[in-house]
Amino acid sequence: MKVTILTITYNREHLLPRTVDSVLSQTFTDFEYLIINNGSTDGTQALIDQYCKRDNRIRIFSFIQNRTNIEFYHAKYQIATENQMIPYCMIIDDDDYMESNTVETLYNLITNYDADVASVGSMYVFPDGTKKDKFVFDGIYLYNRNEAMIEILKREKFNVSLGGKLFRKEILKDIIPPQVEQIRDIHVGYRRMNKVQKMVVIGKPLYYFYRHGSNVSGLEAVSQITPEKIQQHLEANAIRTEWLTEHMPEIKDFAFYCELSFMISLYERIYRLDVQSCFSIAQQMKDTLARNSIFLSKCGFYSEKEKEILKSMINLTDTGRKL
Numbered sequence: 001m002k003v004t005i006l007t008i009t010y011n012r013e014h015l016l017p018r019t020v021d022s023v024l025s026q027t028f029t030d031f032e033y034l035i036i037n038n039g040s041t042d043g044t045q046a047l048i049d050q051y052c053k054r055d056n057r058i059r060i061f062s063f064i065q066n067r068t069n070i071e072f073y074h075a076k077y078q079i080a081t082e083n084q085m086i087p088y089c090m091i092i093d094d095d096d097y098m099e100s101n102t103v104e105t106l107y108n109l110i111t112n113y114d115a116d117v118a119s120v121g122s123m124y125v126f127p128d129g130t131k132k133d134k135f136v137f138d139g140i141y142l143y144n145r146n147e148a149m150i151e152i153l154k155r156e157k158f159n160v161s162l163g164g165k166l167f168r169k170e171i172l173k174d175i176i177p178p179q180v181e182q183i184r185d186i187h188v189g190y191r192r193m194n195k196v197q198k199m200v201v202i203g204k205p206l207y208y209f210y211r212h213g214s215n216v217s218g219l220e221a222v223s224q225i226t227p228e229k230i231q232q233h234l235e236a237n238a239i240r241t242e243w244l245t246e247h248m249p250e251i252k253d254f255a256f257y258c259e260l261s262f263m264i265s266l267y268e269r270i271y272r273l274d275v276q277s278c279f280s281i282a283q284q285m286k287d288t289l290a291r292n293s294i295f296l297s298k299c300g301f302y303s304e305k306e307k308e309i310l311k312s313m314i315n316l317t318d319t320g321r322k323l
Contacts, residue, residue, distance in 0.1 A: 039067065
């Protein structure tokens with residue numbers, strides 16, 4: 001076998017069949033499919049047991065209790081990478097799905113270009129059936145380590161999410177996440193990228209992220225934008241800036257800009273959507289941006305739209321962090 005595909009699921013009995021069916025219908029068939037049931041209390045276990053009887057490529061690992069801590073983080077990647085005879089690994093969330101030629105496309109890319117990671121384009125799909133392009137573009141792009149890290153910060157051709165990517169298994173091993181209560185891609189994506197020497201990317205939309213109210217990390221809908229979730233993102237971005245400043249000082253200014261850029265976009269979103277519960281934390285972001293307005297005005301990174309938002313928020317003559 002050439003590829004390990006992993007899905008971790010928790011109480012997604014109503015969505016999981018679409019995910020599993022999209023995996024089992026792949027034109028590339030030389031894979032094992034690992035499904036981890038992370039303590040589901042609905043009918044997930046019975047569902048995946050039935051799938052396992054139908055397809056011998058499926059292996060099931062079941063945990064009694066739902067876990068999101070650092071021990072589970074290491075356990076799931078140990079399961080995914082333990083078979084070193086299978087060189088590549090793909091992870092698909094239990095609410096996402098993909099076109100039937102996704103794995104074949106990713107495998108051809110990663111082997112033809114001798115890359116550590118391959119990525120395809122994607123789309124957001126919403127409960128009402130509407131779709132939104134996400135990382136859709138023409139051409140093939142190759143990145144070295146520094147270029148890939150900058151792109152992951154830009155989020156123009158790909159982001160920190162594992163979805164729509166195929167990895168050499170070595171990239172997923174021995175990642176040390178920060179000490180946070182719940183580890184997500186925003187905490188570890190850039191740490192994985194630090195191990196990548198070559199990445200190949202195409203923008204053909206083959207992977208579908210299902211965006212709904214129960215998404216753990218989403219901040220698109222009003223219902224998803226809460227002070228608690230915003231604080232988690234802000235803390236994760238601050239940790240990222242500190243880590244990149246230490247490990248990749250050559251891009252530290254860009255990393256800090258990206259941290260501030262997130263605040264600008266989120267501030268605009270909070271007021272555009274009138275999320276009144278977040279007005280207080282928006283004011284805190286505004287104060288942070290005011291303190292760093294000199295840095296922003298001189299860094300040369302931020303867009304005209306960000307300038308307009310920033311000008312409407314703060315007095316650019318305020319003192320702040322210097323380059």
